[in-house]
Amino acid sequence: MKVGVLTGGGDCPGLNAVIRSVVRKGVQEYGLDFVGVRDGWLGLLQNALVPLDVAGVRGILPRGGTILGSSRTNPFKHEEGLRRVTDTLAEHGVDALVVIGGEDTLGVATELSGQGIPLVGVPKTIDNDVLGTDYTFGFDTAVGIATEAIDRLHTTAESHMRALVVEVMGRHSGWIALHAGIAGGANVVLIPERPFDVEQVCEQVKRRFGMNYAPIVVVAEGAVPKEGQLMVKDHSLDEFGHVRLSGVGEWLAQEIAERTGKDARTTVLGHVQRGGTPSAFDRWLATRFGLYAIDAVKDGAFGVMVALRGTRIVRFPLAEATARAKLVDPSLYDEFEVFFG
Numbered sequence: 303m304k305v306g307v308l309t310g311g312g313d314c315p316g317l318n319a320v321i322r323s324v325v326r327k328g329v330q331e332y333g334l335d336f337v338g339v340r341d342g343w344l345g346l347l348q349n350a351l352v353p354l355d356v357a358g359v360r361g362i363l364p365r366g367g368t369i370l371g372s373s374r375t376n377p378f379k380h381e382e383g384l385r386r387v388t389d390t391l392a393e394h395g396v397d398a399l400v401v402i403g404g405e406d407t408l409g410v411a412t413e414l415s416g417q418g419i420p421l422v423g424v425p426k427t428i429d430n431d432v433l434g435t436d437y438t439f440g441f442d443t444a445v446g447i448a449t450e451a452i453d454r455l456h457t458t459a460e461s462h463m464r465a466l467v468v469e470v471m472g473r474h475s476g477w478i479a480l481h482a483g484i485a486g487g488a489n490v491v492l493i494p495e496r497p498f499d500v501e502q503v504c505e506q507v508k509r510r511f512g513m514n515y516a517p518i519v520v521v522a523e524g525a526v527p528k529e530g531q532l533m534v535k536d537h538s539l540d541e542f543g544h545v546r547l548s549g550v551g552e553w554l555a556q557e558i559a560e561r562t563g564k565d566a567r568t569t570v571l572g573h574v575q576r577g578g579t580p581s582a583f584d585r586w587l588a589t590r591f592g593l594y595a596i597d598a599v600k601d602g603a604f605g606v607m608v609a610l611r612g613t614r615i616v617r618f619p620l621a622e623a624t625a626r627a628k629l630v631d632p633s634l635y636d637e638f639e640v641f642f643g
């Protein structure tokens with residue numbers, strides 16, 4: 303049996319750990335053959351497949367990014383996309399796919415699975431917003447990086463008694479903002495799930511200055527003011543219809559400065575959150591996902607993704623996982639009310 307492995311969407315720490323785990327168990331325990339697909343779905347459109355074996359995955363466990371490359375390609379947006387994908391699989395004798403991706407890549411996997419392509423999904427994204435799994439790998443690393451940044455920003459904010467706004471990633475969901483904000487002792491945390499009131503943010507900022515502390519405001523890139531709209535870097539859409547976000551942090555710092563009369567600056571963490579070596583937890587989770595994904599392939603359990611439930615790894619239908627995003631529960635956000643302001 304020959305298995306193709308692909309990584310799609312924004313990269314994420316732990317992708318290589320999954321690839322290594324899938325290949326090691328697949329070859330060593332099940333005697334499977336592997337082939338790597340270059341740059342996500344693009345590789346299947348362009349017939350760009352590369353050899354993948356145990357020697358090729360040696361030493362990649364701690365490496366960030368993906369040895370296979372990635373892209374935000376949606377094959378259904380390309381002429382004869384489905385036919386080109388199936389032709390490539392047939393030409394190389396690929397019997398099944400392991401698809402490592404977030405909402406978009408797994409959304410395509412769901413459709414292809416519906417068309418009869420045998421595949422198993424592995425949920426990845428630093429945003430942690432894939433439904434059906436308690437955590438995606440990559441999230442822990444991103445939260446660690448954002449928390450360290452917040453820790454560092456506290457001391458410089460206090461030295462200058464200025465408000466510092468930290469913009470973190472999170473297109474639809476505020477998981478990174480909430481976890482890093484709480485871990486880093488932020489005074490305000492703004493998430494996409496809850497439109498915010500700028501006046502209230504400024505009140506919280508003033509209260510903090512009133513206690514002789516410099517406020518740290520953590521804002522997810524997808525957070526929106528109650529009377530405003532999503533702030534975008536540019537309006538061009540990717541193949542999944544997403545705009546490029548960023549700007550809310552800069553806008554908020556200006557509002558804070560104008561409304562409170564205090565100095566306010568912004569730090570946009572951006573891709574630093576996604577690059578570099580995965581945390582120990584993400585290596586552990588990615589490795590387990592890989593082991594269970596290749597088990598699912600071996601069992602012929604297609605149309606599912608592997609998912610973390612408590613400490614167990616389970617199989618979850620891809621169609622359910624990709625039906626909607628996993629958002630921050632309002633009651634979870636409210637737990638931290640006492641720390642805000």
Ligand code: F6P
Binds near residue numbers: 311404427523576
């Ligand atoms: O989906 C993960 C993510 O990191 C989002 O948080 C962010 O909005 C997006 O990717 C940025 O993507 P890119 O860097 O590929 O434009």
